[in-house]
Amino acid sequence: MDEKTLDGIIEKYPYPAGRTLGILREIQLQERHIPMDTLKLVSVKLEVPLSELFALVTFYSFFSLKPVGEHLITVCMGTPCHVKGAEKILETLQGHLGLSGDTQDGKYLQTTPDNLFTVEIARCFGACSMAPVLHVDGDLHGYVTPERIPDILEIYGWKR
Amino acid sequence: MRIQTSEDLDSIRKRGLQKIQPGRPRIGVGTSSCGIAVGGIALYNRMHKIIQMKNLDISLVKTGCIGFCKEEPIVSVNIPGKALVLLRKVQEDDAERIISLALEGDVPSDLVLCKISDWDHITGNLVYGNGFDTIPEYGEIPFFAHQKKVILRDSGLINPEDIDEYIGIGGYSAAYQALTSMEPDTIIDEVKKSGLRGRGGAGFPAGLKWEITKKAPGEEKYIVCNADEGDPGAYMNRNEMESDPHMLLEGMLIGAFAMGVHEGLIYIRAEYPLAIERLMLALDQARTYGLLGKNIFNTGFDCDIRIATGAGAFVCGESTALAASIEGKTGRPRLRPPRLTEKGVFGKPTDLNNVETWCNVPVIIAKGALWYSSIGAKGNTGTKVFSLVGKVDNIGMVEVPLGTSLHSIIYDIGNGGAQGKEVKAVQTGGPSGGCIPVRLFDTPVDFESLNQVGTMMGSGGLVVMDEDTNMVDIARYFINFASGESCGKCVPCREGLKHMLLILNRIIAGKGTREDLDLLRELADTVQKTSLCGLGQTAPNPVLTTMQYFKEEYDALISSEA
Numbered sequence: 273m274d275e276k277t278l279d280g281i282i283e284k285y286p287y288p289a290g291r292t293l294g295i296l297r298e299i300q301l302q303e304r305h306i307p308m309d310t311l312k313l314v315s316v317k318l319e320v321p322l323s324e325l326f327a328l329v330t331f332y333s334f335f336s337l338k339p340v341g342e343h344l345i346t347v348c349m350g351t352p353c354h355v356k357g358a359e360k361i362l363e364t365l366q367g368h369l370g371l372s373g374d375t376q377d378g379k380y381l382q383t384t385p386d387n388l389f390t391v392e393i394a395r396c397f398g399a400c401s402m403a404p405v406l407h408v409d410g411d412l413h414g415y416v417t418p419e420r421i422p423d424i425l426e427i428y429g430w431k432r
Numbered sequence: 433m434r435i436q437t438s439e440d441l442d443s444i445r446k447r448g449l450q451k452i453q454p455g456r457p458r459i460g461v462g463t464s465s466c467g468i469a470v471g472g473i474a475l476y477n478r479m480h481k482i483i484q485m486k487n488l489d490i491s492l493v494k495t496g497c498i499g500f501c502k503e504e505p506i507v508s509v510n511i512p513g514k515a516l517v518l519l520r521k522v523q524e525d526d527a528e529r530i531i532s533l534a535l536e537g538d539v540p541s542d543l544v545l546c547k548i549s550d551w552d553h554i555t556g557n558l559v560y561g562n563g564f565d566t567i568p569e570y571g572e573i574p575f576f577a578h579q580k581k582v583i584l585r586d587s588g589l590i591n592p593e594d595i596d597e598y599i600g601i602g603g604y605s606a607a608y609q610a611l612t613s614m615e616p617d618t619i620i621d622e623v624k625k626s627g628l629r630g631r632g633g634a635g636f637p638a639g640l641k642w643e644i645t646k647k648a649p650g651e652e653k654y655i656v657c658n659a660d661e662g663d664p665g666a667y668m669n670r671n672e673m674e675s676d677p678h679m680l681l682e683g684m685l686i687g688a689f690a691m692g693v694h695e696g697l698i699y700i701r702a703e704y705p706l707a708i709e710r711l712m713l714a715l716d717q718a719r720t721y722g723l724l725g726k727n728i729f730n731t732g733f734d735c736d737i738r739i740a741t742g743a744g745a746f747v748c749g750e751s752t753a754l755a756a757s758i759e760g761k762t763g764r765p766r767l768r769p770p771r772l773t774e775k776g777v778f779g780k781p782t783d784l785n786n787v788e789t790w791c792n793v794p795v796i797i798a799k800g801a802l803w804y805s806s807i808g809a810k811g812n813t814g815t816k817v818f819s820l821v822g823k824v825d826n827i828g829m830v831e832v833p834l835g836t837s838l839h840s841i842i843y844d845i846g847n848g849g850a851q852g853k854e855v856k857a858v859q860t861g862g863p864s865g866g867c868i869p870v871r872l873f874d875t876p877v878d879f880e881s882l883n884q885v886g887t888m889m890g891s892g893g894l895v896v897m898d899e900d901t902n903m904v905d906i907a908r909y910f911i912n913f914a915s916g917e918s919c920g921k922c923v924p925c926r927e928g929l930k931h932m933l934l935i936l937n938r939i940i941a942g943k944g945t946r947e948d949l950d951l952l953r954e955l956a957d958t959v960q961k962t963s964l965c966g967l968g969q970t971a972p973n974p975v976l977t978t979m980q981y982f983k984e985e986y987d988a989l990i991s992s993e994a
Binding site: 288294296297320324333334353356378397398399403405410411 | 703
C-alpha cells in the first residue's frame with residue numbers, strides 16, 4: 273500500500289476510539305492481508321510500537337500477515353454450519369484444491385500453488401439461516417453441499 | 433434541514449409516510465445479508481432496470497428482513513388501498529411479472545406467502561387496506577402467529593437506508609419526548625420500572641446500570657453498544673442493525689441524554705460489512721437532521737455516536753476486553769472490579785449495553801414502563817429475538833415474549849425437525865451455554881430458568897440438533913472453539929480447555945476410558961471455578977450439560993473400545 277492511500281485511511285480516523293483497529297481493518301480489506309511494510313509505516317505514523325501492532329494483527333483473527341491468492345474462500349465454522357456438515361465442506365474443498373489441513377499459529381490459511389485460491393476458516397459470519405455457508409471474495413454462498421463445490425469453484429476459474 | 437421542533441418532526445413524518453404509502457404501487461425487496469445472498473440484490477437491480485427503462489409509476493425500495501429466512505428472498509407488494517402482500521422465494525426471473533401485475537393491482541398467486549392488512553409499529557400504526565380475500569393473513573401463518581414483534585416491529589417493512597421512513601412510523605418521537613419534556617432521572621426510572629434486563633446474555637438490569645454510570649464521578653463518560661455478536665449461531669443483532677438501524681441510534685440517544693453522556697460508540701464486528709455500511713449511512717442522516725451533534729432538538733444537549741470496529745475475537749464480548757479493543761489494544765480481560773461503569777473506555781465511566789437492549793429503549797419511552805412490563809414474565813419483561821437455526825424446519829429470526837417455552841419456539845414456530853427428523857436437543861447461549869434435551873423443552877425461556885438447566889440465555893442463538901447429531905462431537909466443537917478463542921492470559925482457561933479438548937478427541941477416537949470421563953468432569957469444574965473471565969468460566973457448560981443429559985452417548989464411545 274502506498275503512503276498516500278494509507279494517509280487517506282488514517283485521515284478517516286481522527287478520534288482515538290476504534291482508531292487503530294479501524295485503520296488495520298481497512299488495510300486488510302484493501303490488500304486482503306496486512307503487508308509488513310505497511311504495518312511499519314502505520315507504526316511510524318500512529319507512533320505506536322511495531323511490536324504492539326504485531327500483537328494486534330496476530331491476536332485478532334480478521335487480520336492476516338500472509339498474502340492470499342487471487343480468490344479468497346472463507347468457510348464458516350459456526351455451530352449451525354457445523355451441525356450441517358461444514359467439516360465435510362472444508363475437506364471437499366481441500367480435496368479439490370489439493371490443500372493440506374495444517375494450521376499455523378492456530379490459524380488455518382492455505383493457498384494453492386498456482387495462487388488462484390486461498391482457503392481460510394471463520395468462526396461464524398452470522399448467515400446461519402443458510403448453513404452451511406462460505407464466501408468467496410465477499411460473495412456469500414449458502415446451502416452449500418460437497419456436490420455443489422465444483423460448480424462454485426468454476427465460477428472463479430477453477431478447472432475440473 | 434435540522435429537526436428542532438415537534439412541527440419539524442411532524443413534517444418529516446408526513447414525508448416518511450408518503451414514502452411508505454406513496455399512492456402508487458410500492459415494491460420492497462428484502463435485502464439484508466441473507467436476502468442478498470439468495471438473490472435479493474440481483475432481483476432488486478433487475479426490477480430497478482425494468483422500472484427505469486419503461487418509466488413506470490412504481491416505487492421500489494430495499495427493505496430489511498422480516499425474519500422468515502427459509503422463504504427468502506421475500507418481496508412485499510403494496511397496491512394503494514389494498515393489503516400489503518408478502519411474496520416468498522422470489523427469483524430474478526419473477527421481476528417482470530411482479531411489476532406488471534402490480535400495475536394491474538394484483539400479485540402472482542404462486543409466490544404468495546401472506547398479507548398484512550394493518551401493522552402495529554408500536555410507535556405508530558399503519559393501515560394498508562383489504563382485498564386479496566383468498567390470501568391468508570400474516571397472523572394465520574404458524575411461523576408468525578406465535579411471535580410478538582417489538583424489536584422487529586419495522587424489520588422488513590421499512591427502508592433501513594431512509595431515515596424518513598423510520599420517522600414516518602413514529603421514529604425519533606420517543607427521543608423528542610425524552611429530550612424536550614422528561615427529566616434525565618425520570619427516564620432512568622422509567623427504564624428501571626420497565627424491568628428491562630441486558631440482552632447480551634447476563635440479564636443485568638439496564639436502568640440500574642444507567643444509574644450507576646450516571647452517578648460515577650467524572651465529566652467525560654461513554655456509552656457503548658456491544659454489536660460484536662460473537663456467538664456462533666447468533667445473528668439477531670446483525671439483522672436488527674441491517675433492518676432498522678435508527679431504532680438503535682434512537683435508543684442510544686435517549687440513554688446518552690438520561691446519563692448525561694455526550695459520546696456514544698458502537699463496537700461492531702468487522703465481519704458485518706452491510707450492518708456497518710447501513711449504520712454509517714444512518715449516522716450521517718441523523719447528523720444531517722440534527723438528531724446527533726450539537727444542540728439536539730434545540731435543548732442544548734450535545735451527543736454524537738461513532739463506530740469502532742472489532743476484528744474477530746470472541747473474547748471481546750467480555751466487557752473489559754471490549755474496552756481494551758476499542759482503545760486499540762489486544763482484547764484481554766482484566767480483573768473486575770473496577771467495572772466498566774467506574775473505569776471503562778480510556779479509563780472513563782462507561783455504560784455498555786447490547787444492541788437489543790438499546791433497541792428496547794424507544795418503545796419503553798414511547799409506550800411507558802407499564803405497557804412494556806406487561807409483556808413477558810415477572811422479572812423477565814419484554815420480548816427477546818432468537819435466531820432459530822440448525823436442524824429445524826422453519827429457520828428464521830423469531831421474537832417472542834420472555835417466558836415462552838422452548839417447545840413453543842421449536843415446534844409451534846419452528847415446526848419441529850427439518851426433513852421430518854426427530855429433534856434431540858437445542859443449544860442456547862453459544863459457547864457459554866449448554867444443550868437442553870427435548871424432555872426439558874417445557875422450560876420457559878427466561879434468564880433464571882435457563883440457568884437452572886445448566887445453560888444460559890446468551891445473546892439469543894437457538895441451534896436445534898436432531899437424531900443425527902452426535903452430542904459428544906458438539907461438546908468437542910465448543911471446547912475447540914473456546915480453546916481457540918481463549919486469550920491466553922489465565923492458566924485454567926488456556927491450559928484447561930486445551931486438555932479438555934485432548935480428552936474429548938481421545939473419547940471420540942474411541943480410545944477414551946472411564947478415568948477420562950472423571951478427569952474431564954474434574955477439569956471442567958476447575959476451569960469453571962478458577963478462570964479469570966466469563967469466557968473460561970462458562971466454556972465447560974457444553975461439556976457439563978452433554979455429560980448430564982446425554983451420558984449414554986459418552987458411554988457408547990467408551991464401551992465400544994472396552
